[in-house]
Amino acid sequence: MKKKSRAYKVYRYVKHYVNSFLLLELLSGLRLTGKYFFKKKMTVQFPEEMTPLSPRFRGLLALRRYPNGEERCIACKLCEAVCPALAITIESEPRLDGSRRTTRYDIDMFKCINCGLCEESCPVDSIVVTPIHHYHISERGQNIMTKDKLLAVGDLMEKQLASDREADKKFR
Amino acid sequence: MFQDISILLWIIIKILVIVLPLLLVVAYLTYAERKVIAYIQSRIGPNRVGYKGLLQPFADLIKLISKEIIVPAQSNKYLFITAPLLALAPALAGWAVIPFSEGVVLSNINAGVLYLFSLSSLGVYGVLIAGWASNSKYAMFGALRSAAQAVSYEIAMGFSLVGVLLASGSMNLTEIVNSQQGGIVHWWFIPLLPLFFIFWIAGIAETNRAPFDLAEGESEIVAGFHVEYSGVGFALFFMSEYTSMVLISALLALLFMGGWLSPFEGMPGLEGIFFVVPGFVWFFAKIAFFLFVYLWIRATFPRYRYDQLMRLGWKVLIPATIIWLIVTALMVLGHVKPWFSLVTI
Numbered sequence: 334m335k336k337k338s339r340a341y342k343v344y345r346y347v348k349h350y351v352n353s354f355l356l357l358e359l360l361s362g363l364r365l366t367g368k369y370f371f372k373k374k375m376t377v378q379f380p381e382e383m384t385p386l387s388p389r390f391r392g393l394l395a396l397r398r399y400p401n402g403e404e405r406c407i408a409c410k411l412c413e414a415v416c417p418a419l420a421i422t423i424e425s426e427p428r429l430d431g432s433r434r435t436t437r438y439d440i441d442m443f444k445c446i447n448c449g450l451c452e453e454s455c456p457v458d459s460i461v462v463t464p465i466h467h468y469h470i471s472e473r474g475q476n477i478m479t480k481d482k483l484l485a486v487g488d489l490m491e492k493q494l495a496s497d498r499e500a501d502k503k504f505r
Numbered sequence: 506m507f508q509d510i511s512i513l514l515w516i517i518i519k520i521l522v523i524v525l526p527l528l529l530v531v532a533y534l535t536y537a538e539r540k541v542i543a544y545i546q547s548r549i550g551p552n553r554v555g556y557k558g559l560l561q562p563f564a565d566l567i568k569l570i571s572k573e574i575i576v577p578a579q580s581n582k583y584l585f586i587t588a589p590l591l592a593l594a595p596a597l598a599g600w601a602v603i604p605f606s607e608g609v610v611l612s613n614i615n616a617g618v619l620y621l622f623s624l625s626s627l628g629v630y631g632v633l634i635a636g637w638a639s640n641s642k643y644a645m646f647g648a649l650r651s652a653a654q655a656v657s658y659e660i661a662m663g664f665s666l667v668g669v670l671l672a673s674g675s676m677n678l679t680e681i682v683n684s685q686q687g688g689i690v691h692w693w694f695i696p697l698l699p700l701f702f703i704f705w706i707a708g709i710a711e712t713n714r715a716p717f718d719l720a721e722g723e724s725e726i727v728a729g730f731h732v733e734y735s736g737v738g739f740a741l742f743f744m745s746e747y748t749s750m751v752l753i754s755a756l757l758a759l760l761f762m763g764g765w766l767s768p769f770e771g772m773p774g775l776e777g778i779f780f781v782v783p784g785f786v787w788f789f790a791k792i793a794f795f796l797f798v799y800l801w802i803r804a805t806f807p808r809y810r811y812d813q814l815m816r817l818g819w820k821v822l823i824p825a826t827i828i829w830l831i832v833t834a835l836m837v838l839g840h841v842k843p844w845f846s847l848v849t850i
Contacts, residue, residue, distance in 0.1 A: 353821075359805075362806065363801060366545045366801065366804055367801065369544075369546070370544050370801075372547060373547075374544070374547050375547045376547075376548050
């Protein structure tokens with residue numbers, strides 16, 4: 334290591350004193366914060382404004398229908414099998430026209446961990462995650478999303494669900 | 506008899522005319538603080554109560570007043586209740602000698618500077634008593650820190666005041682301001698620059714503001730001396746802190762920045778344009794500037810550690826003041842120009 338010369342040490346010493354007595358470092362700190370005073374503000378005013386959501390956002394679950402109004406779910410129970418939290422309960426029997434349909438499709442929102450594996454496993458894109466994330470459960474029993482409720486959410490969000498899936502299509 | 510009462514009433518009216526606007530200023534200083542710090546942190550600050558959040562101080566006030574006053578079981582109740590009043594009273598009483606403009610002063614006493622200095626030191630007793638009376642370890646720590654801080658910063662503050670007294674040759678605040686006549690170049694902050702900064706730093710320390718707010722350091726000792734206070738007691742401490750901030754800013758403006766004097770005095774052209782601006786507008790503008798810097802500093806610097814605070818006080822500020830005091834004294838003795846003003850002789 335090169336030994337610092339005596340003159341350099343004195344220079345450093347003097348520089349340190351000049352710096353600290355002229356408050357130079359404090360002034361540069363004040364200049365930085367002063368700049369931020371005039372910068373654009375980051376705040377998102379929540380109830381009026383929202384942060385942008387990804388089309389992959391995993392919120393409330395929903396069941397979709399085909400454009401002709403027929404429900405997509407064919408009661409294959411893959412989602413029930415894949416669900417890591419065991420949140421899905423499905424019962425099924427053949428409908429009058431012979432097609433296999435669910436008679437019961439319950440998701441327990443207390444168990445659901447919003448992992449989205451059910452959507453990935455679904456062969457007919459029936460069970461999907463929606464971007465809805467402002468919901469609450471105020472009473473016991475409301476945590477069970479029944480088939481009717483899930484279909485209703487799907488109907489409500491169908492337009493956005495379709496466009497989100499279209500946007501994300503090439504990555505699936 | 507009747508005359509005595511009328512004089513008393515007249516004084517009370519004058520006091521109210523000073524104190525009520527002062528409290529309004531204090532209320533809006535809290536709002537300004539939240540806004541300025543928010544802006545510096547890229548936030549927008551309170552904006553829900555009233556237009557742009559302008560009614561926020563009153564919402565806070567109503568909240569604090571309607572809260573329960575909790576007196577800890579093991580505390581010294583008498584002192585616990587007295588402490589916030591002891592903190593607020595000196596901060597308000599100091600305004601008695603502050604001249605707002607030529608002759609506009611409640612009591613024009615000759616030892617004004619001395620009076621203010623003693624009152625600003627008295628404010629510490631409220632903090633000390635609060636910390637002791639709460640019978641809580643964090644409050645005690647806060648009070649101890651505050652005591653140590655007061656002892657070490659008052660010396661530097663006092664010495665820097667002595668510099669101003671030497672230069673202006675008076676302890677009367679009105680005369681000190683008048684000795685700075687002649688535009689911005691004649692204000693004492695130029696010949697007494699080191700003392701100006703030291704007084705400023707010591708003033709920040711004296712009011713327990715960031716970066717010297719370790720008497721109430723939230724992160725280490727919760728809230729320091731006022732941990733146990735709630736509701737009105739807390740509000741009083743808050744008010745005393747902000748009132749002394751305004752007081753120190755006013756002092757800075759009076760002692761070093763020419764009080765109500767226009768900065769453009771003696772400059773051809775500009776002097777004529779700004780002649781219409783009344784003196785107290787200049788005074789308030791200077792106070793507002795110092796208050797803004799208070800908030801700016803709070804948003805910028807991290808809190809001093811206790812030993813750093815002591816080091817700065819004893820090993821930097823006090824020697825620096827003494828050196829500049831000697832320089833000032835010699836200059837005044839030798840009648841050298843910027844330090845020696847003819848006005849007071």
